[in-house]
Amino acid sequence: MNAPRTVARRSVIAGGKELTVSTIRIAADYYDTVIFDDSADKRHRGMLLGGYVIDKSSKRATDREAGMENHREALLAARRETPKRLR
Template sequence: MPYPKTVRATKVTSDRVDLTVSTIQLGFRCYETVIFDDHDDERHAGMRLGDYVIGKSQKTFATRDEAMDDHREALYEARTGQPR
């Protein structure tokens, strides 16, 4: 199985944000979730959104279940939070 492998990618588009929450598998028992800014000018790159920094990886998980929990948390922040 070639790595990295996209496990789940979810678009969040509204009048204030255009983001993608992406969870990838980097290797055996190594997953991470990153929020990407999809604006052409990447206006939110480097900004905080809850516990996440847009465009940066911050933590990895050993199981897919843990990674999917983190994906859901990041998705909630992307849908409800305001980049700062």
């Protein structure tokens, strides 16, 4: 099996957030998208944003098109939404 390969990675610095949205290809037709907290104090780690728990959860897709759609949606959420604490 080949090592995972990054297919898309974008940094978002906006509204007090320092995040990275990353999508990797794990295997043929298997893509995983994650939002990472890049702030020095990790203030958003474990918070909910766009259906993701920052630094803890991911969304999977079974083809490149769906993987890139997950990436676009996560990127928009990172730019526009405010992270929320889990209850």
